[in-house]
Amino acid sequence: MILTSSGSAAPDPCISGLPLDTNETSSDEFCWDSTTFGGLYYSANKHKDLVASENWFGERLQYIETDGQYELGKNNPGNHVIGEDELVYSTRQFPNKYKVVSELGLGANTTPSELGGMVYYKLPWFGKPYVAVENDATQLANLVIDQPGSGKKVLKAGDTWDLGKNYSLTVNQVDVDGNKVWFSLSKDGEELESGIVNADGTVENQFFTAKADFGDGNDQLYFITYVDSVFVSATDSFAVFKYTWLIDKDNILIIKEGDEYQGFEVKEALEDELVLKNTDSITLNLDKDVKNYFTDSWYFQTSDEGKGSTSSKGYVLYPATDVVIEAEDASESAENYTESLNITPDSKGSEVSSDYSPDASEVEDSENKNNPSEEETGKESSAKLPGFEILAGVYGIAFCRVFIKRRN
Known part of the structure; x- marks a missing residue:
C-alpha cells in the first residue's frame, strides 16, 4: 500500500490497457495487444510484427461473441457478462538471433550447424517471455x-x-x-x-x-x-x-490441449500458436473501484454504469494489472x-x-x-x-x- 502526503491510502499503482467504450465499440473490436495493454509482453525491436494485422506474433487478448446472447459492445451497451469461451488469449513465438550469430556477423552459410539455425524463438506466456524449445510453442523453457x-x-x-x-x-x-x-x-x-x-x-x-x-x-x-x-x-x-x-x-512446461491455466483452457496447442479460452463466464461488476480478475494477476476494470459516452447503460472497459513496488x-x-x-x-x-x-x-x-x-x-x-x-x-x-x- 502507498500512502499519500495526507497519510491516507492511495490506490495501488497499475498498468492499464486501452479503455474501450461499450457505446462505441463493436463486439469484434474488443481486442488488446502488447501496445494497448502493458500486461502483455512487448519488445520495441519487434513492434511492427507485434501489431501486424496478419502474421502477427506475441500475445492477443480478445472478446469473441459465440452464442448471440449478452453481446458485448454497442449493440447491447449495458451488457456486462462475458460468456464461457468468449475471452480468447492467443500467443505466438517470435525469432531472436543468437548473440554469437549477430555479434560475429554470421550468415546462413557461416553459422555452425550445431546451432540448428541463426535464431531461437521466444514465446510470451501470460506476460512472461519463455524460450520455445526447438521452435515448438508447446515446449516452454526459462x-x-x-x-x-x-x-x-x-x-x-x-x-x-x-x-x-x-x-x-x-x-x-x-x-x-x-x-x-x-x-x-x-x-x-x-x-x-x-x-x-x-x-x-x-x-x-x-x-x-x-x-x-x-x-x-x-x-x-x-x-x-x-x-x-x-x-x-x-x-x-x-x-x-x-x-x-x-x-x-x-523445468520444461509442456502445453497440451485441455490443460487449464489461470482460468483458461487450452483449446489449440500447435507448434506455432497457443489458443486458450475462459473456462467460466465473467460477470463484470460495474463499479470503477472493483477489480474483476480473470487470471491470477490480470483483471478488468470499468467505469461506473452509465459513464460511457452516450447510453445511460454504457460503460468503459479495460484490462489492468497491478505493479509491485519494493x-x-x-x-x-x-x-x-x-x-x-x-x-x-x-x-x-x-x-x-x-x-x-x-x-x-x-x-x-x-x-x-x-x-x-x-x-x-x-x-x-x-x-x-x-x-x-x-x-x-x-x-x-x-x-x-x-x-x-x-x-x-
Missing part, C-alpha cells in the same frame, strides 16, 4: 542466461561462474601455450558437460554447444558459449567467455549489494573486485596472451593433461588480485 553482446566473463583456472538456476560453469585448466581452455557445465554440483575449446580464431573451434533429451524431444540444444581468448598475467592464466546462452532444460530504497539496496560482493566502481564505471588480479589492460587487451614473461616460462608445470600445462608454484610474496567485470 531462459537462464543470454549474455549481452558487449558482455565478457573472465575466469582463471579454478574459478566457477554462477549462471543462475543452480547452473554453473567451472574452468578446470587454461593452456595459454596451446591456446585452449578446459571447462565443465554443472547443475547442483553435478557435471552435465565438459569440453576443451581452442581459441584459435575460427568460430567452429571457439564455440561450444550442449544438447540433451528433455521435454518432448531428443538431442535438443540447451547451452552455448564462446571462448573469445585466453591469456596469461603475472600470476594466473585466464579465459574470456562471451555470448553464453542457457535454458533450464530440467519498499527498500533502490540506491541503498544497490550499495548494500555492492558491499556484500566487496566491489568498488572504478573511474571508468567498471567493477573492481579483490578476487584476483590480472592488470586491467590484460583483461581488456589479450593480444599479448601468448607472450608470458621469462620468469613464467621458466617455471615447470606441476601437473599435465593431454594438450594442457598447468601453471603452478608457490609464490613467497603477497599479491593483490584485481578483476575487471564489465556490467552487462
Whole structure:
C-alpha cells in the first residue's frame, strides 16, 4: 500500500490497457495487444510484427461473441457478462538471433550447424517471455542466461561462474601455450558437460554447444558459449567467455490441449500458436473501484454504469494489472549489494573486485596472451593433461588480485 502526503491510502499503482467504450465499440473490436495493454509482453525491436494485422506474433487478448446472447459492445451497451469461451488469449513465438550469430556477423552459410539455425524463438506466456524449445510453442523453457553482446566473463583456472538456476560453469585448466581452455557445465554440483575449446580464431573451434533429451524431444540444444581468448598475467592464466546462452532444460512446461491455466483452457496447442479460452463466464461488476480478475494477476476494470459516452447503460472497459513496488530504497539496496560482493566502481564505471588480479589492460587487451614473461616460462608445470600445462608454484610474496567485470 502507498500512502499519500495526507497519510491516507492511495490506490495501488497499475498498468492499464486501452479503455474501450461499450457505446462505441463493436463486439469484434474488443481486442488488446502488447501496445494497448502493458500486461502483455512487448519488445520495441519487434513492434511492427507485434501489431501486424496478419502474421502477427506475441500475445492477443480478445472478446469473441459465440452464442448471440449478452453481446458485448454497442449493440447491447449495458451488457456486462462475458460468456464461457468468449475471452480468447492467443500467443505466438517470435525469432531472436543468437548473440554469437549477430555479434560475429554470421550468415546462413557461416553459422555452425550445431546451432540448428541463426535464431531461437521466444514465446510470451501470460506476460512472461519463455524460450520455445526447438521452435515448438508447446515446449516452454526459462531462459537462464543470454549474455549481452558487449558482455565478457573472465575466469582463471579454478574459478566457477554462477549462471543462475543452480547452473554453473567451472574452468578446470587454461593452456595459454596451446591456446585452449578446459571447462565443465554443472547443475547442483553435478557435471552435465565438459569440453576443451581452442581459441584459435575460427568460430567452429571457439564455440561450444550442449544438447540433451528433455521435454518432448531428443538431442535438443540447451547451452552455448564462446571462448573469445585466453591469456596469461603475472600470476594466473585466464579465459574470456562471451555470448553464453542457457535454458533450464530440467523445468520444461509442456502445453497440451485441455490443460487449464489461470482460468483458461487450452483449446489449440500447435507448434506455432497457443489458443486458450475462459473456462467460466465473467460477470463484470460495474463499479470503477472493483477489480474483476480473470487470471491470477490480470483483471478488468470499468467505469461506473452509465459513464460511457452516450447510453445511460454504457460503460468503459479495460484490462489492468497491478505493479509491485519494493519498499527498500533502490540506491541503498544497490550499495548494500555492492558491499556484500566487496566491489568498488572504478573511474571508468567498471567493477573492481579483490578476487584476483590480472592488470586491467590484460583483461581488456589479450593480444599479448601468448607472450608470458621469462620468469613464467621458466617455471615447470606441476601437473599435465593431454594438450594442457598447468601453471603452478608457490609464490613467497603477497599479491593483490584485481578483476575487471564489465556490467552487462
